[in-house]
Amino acid sequence: MKASQFFISTLKETPNEATLASHRLMLRAGMIKANASGLYTWMPLGLRVVRKVEHIVREEMNRSGAVELLMPFVQPAELWQESGRWEFYGKELLRVNDRHDNLFCLSPTCEETITDIVRKEINSYKQLPINFYHINTKFRDEVRPRFGVMRAREFVMKDAYSFHADYESLVRDGYQPMYDAYCRIFDRLGLDYRPVAADTGSIGGTGSHEFQVIAESGEDVIAYSDASDYAANVELAQTLPLSGSRAAPAAALEKVSTPDVKTIAQLVEFLNVPVETTMKSIVVEGENEGELVLLLLRGDHEFNDIKAEKLAGVKSPLTMAAPEAVRAAFGADGGSLGPVGFAGKVYADYALEKGADWVIGANENHCHYTGFNFGRDAAEPEFVDLRNVVAGDPSPCGAGSLKLTRGIEVGHVFQLRTKYSEAMNAAFLDKNGKSQIMEMGCYGIGITRIVAAAIEQNHDERGIVWTDAMAPFNVVIVPMNYKKSDTVRQAADKVYAQLLAAGMDVLLDDRDERAGVLLNDSELLGIPHRIVIGDRGLQEGVVEYAHRRSGKTETVPVDSVDTYIRTALGNG
Numbered sequence: 001m002k003a004s005q006f007f008i009s010t011l012k013e014t015p016n017e018a019t020l021a022s023h024r025l026m027l028r029a030g031m032i033k034a035n036a037s038g039l040y041t042w043m044p045l046g047l048r049v050v051r052k053v054e055h056i057v058r059e060e061m062n063r064s065g066a067v068e069l070l071m072p073f074v075q076p077a078e079l080w081q082e083s084g085r086w087e088f089y090g091k092e093l094l095r096v097n098d099r100h101d102n103l104f105c106l107s108p109t110c111e112e113t114i115t116d117i118v119r120k121e122i123n124s125y126k127q128l129p130i131n132f133y134h135i136n137t138k139f140r141d142e143v144r145p146r147f148g149v150m151r152a153r154e155f156v157m158k159d160a161y162s163f164h165a166d167y168e169s170l171v172r173d174g175y176q177p178m179y180d181a182y183c184r185i186f187d188r189l190g191l192d193y194r195p196v197a198a199d200t201g202s203i204g205g206t207g208s209h210e211f212q213v214i215a216e217s218g219e220d221v222i223a224y225s226d227a228s229d230y231a232a233n234v235e236l237a238q239t240l241p242l243s244g245s246r247a248a249p250a251a252a253l254e255k256v257s258t259p260d261v262k263t264i265a266q267l268v269e270f271l272n273v274p275v276e277t278t279m280k281s282i283v284v285e286g287e288n289e290g291e292l293v294l295l296l297l298r299g300d301h302e303f304n305d306i307k308a309e310k311l312a313g314v315k316s317p318l319t320m321a322a323p324e325a326v327r328a329a330f331g332a333d334g335g336s337l338g339p340v341g342f343a344g345k346v347y348a349d350y351a352l353e354k355g356a357d358w359v360i361g362a363n364e365n366h367c368h369y370t371g372f373n374f375g376r377d378a379a380e381p382e383f384v385d386l387r388n389v390v391a392g393d394p395s396p397c398g399a400g401s402l403k404l405t406r407g408i409e410v411g412h413v414f415q416l417r418t419k420y421s422e423a424m425n426a427a428f429l430d431k432n433g434k435s436q437i438m439e440m441g442c443y444g445i446g447i448t449r450i451v452a453a454a455i456e457q458n459h460d461e462r463g464i465v466w467t468d469a470m471a472p473f474n475v476v477i478v479p480m481n482y483k484k485s486d487t488v489r490q491a492a493d494k495v496y497a498q499l500l501a502a503g504m505d506v507l508l509d510d511r512d513e514r515a516g517v518l519l520n521d522s523e524l525l526g527i528p529h530r531i532v533i534g535d536r537g538l539q540e541g542v543v544e545y546a547h548r549r550s551g552k553t554e555t556v557p558v559d560s561v562d563t564y565i566r567t568a569l570g571n572g
């Protein structure tokens, strides 16, 4: 491709709407342009990267035996009503009416559509297993679209759905091959990633993994063992009950005045006590109307709402109790709450089980208790896992302790089991002619998010640093004075033709710009291999090669530059 026939629109200034490096660099490199919040146009340069990612994903999906089809972006409400998600999906689902006033939605995912196809097309065990996939636009009306294409409203996803006669087949023929294909995809893309166990929500079980690209800026936190393969999203990573016996109470229960103390930080400062001796109270709605459940955690621990939602007697989705209801049940407001005198169900985090002499809200505004002890001052609660793990916690796998890191979720494999096939009656006749509900798995990859995640991991102060697999162009030829020097132009055209003939993705930057602009742009765009051709070098028959990632530069005879580049590309 010649730059003069392409479209390059780099920016010198850093756009100030972008906080994340990848977002900034994508805008500066002219890969994307915003049309509205969470809506982007992929400019020609950016689209080339998207296509490279799609190509690798498609190859590996096909290799794994998945079959490509293409489902519609606009989907009828009836299917979503049938699965129950028309209500449940909430505001992320964009609903639209057609001219006949029929209701539709813009596809955020395709379980309903594919299940509808499969129940019509497949009726015998002989047609199973099958795994269908497509690569298509999705729309989710995200509460907070941000970080450019990382969390957009419209984005491109590869989604696959497998159907099986039984659970063994789901794991053997669907989940595991997809897990393996995802590893190959992220390996080929050259990403530093980690598959981590993830929450399965209402489906239960352990059949879900997220593929997380390791990045400081990631929205997810991952816990992993320093002594085994164990890795899980902190949403899921379990804490273990403490061993040993409980310390004996040493202090009497004493009410102390704590005016203007609303937070744990204020409490710790006001009473001058270690935060590890304080307890915080969270009040949520119970399963039955009007019931409240009290959840207790150590003051310095972070509440895990996904764990709380799964507790018996707690309303799902998790709902914080209204301030009036709290006042009626406890006689005090948030900030002064505790278990003393509360008659309802109380769950306490494992970390509270072995301690004594706690500081806790006294159920009287502006008052706390010191010297609180379970069993003596209030009934023993039920001890459960309620908090996020912290670095240093023992790994739930039994080996080593946990470390934390941040990640960007780029893929997700999930054992759906019969959630959709049951709701939508996707059944088949088994060997004995008996009707059975299909087992189902779903597998997503955020194609456009991968582009941003890769840049988060691969950039420096000068710009993007692409791997050969994802680069919009593998090689850029930068001629000095292409317009004015015949020698340079002829040499550049010749090398360009040679590299094209060798089947390379090569950009000849023949724009009429100063040398500095061309060189800076080649680094901003992150093209892995660069050849600079100038009059001075040509007098000696050489050009200058530069490798973007290592910064290595070398003088190469112009006559052998094509073999040189071929070798460089072969080596990645």
Ligand code: ATP
Residues within 6 Å of the ligand: 109, 140, 142, 149, 150, 151, 152, 153, 154, 155, 157, 409, 410, 411, 412, 444, 445, 446, 447, 448, 449
């Ligand atoms: P998240 O927790 O980031 O919202 P999700 O759990 O909603 O993700 P899935 O429903 O599993 O995501 O979708 C599959 C993949 O689609 C994700 O792994 C991610 O790579 C991508 N994806 C999801 N939401 C967005 C978005 N708003 N913008 C870009 N990519 C997205």
Ligand code: MG
Residues within 6 Å of the ligand: none
């Ligand atoms: Mg989401």
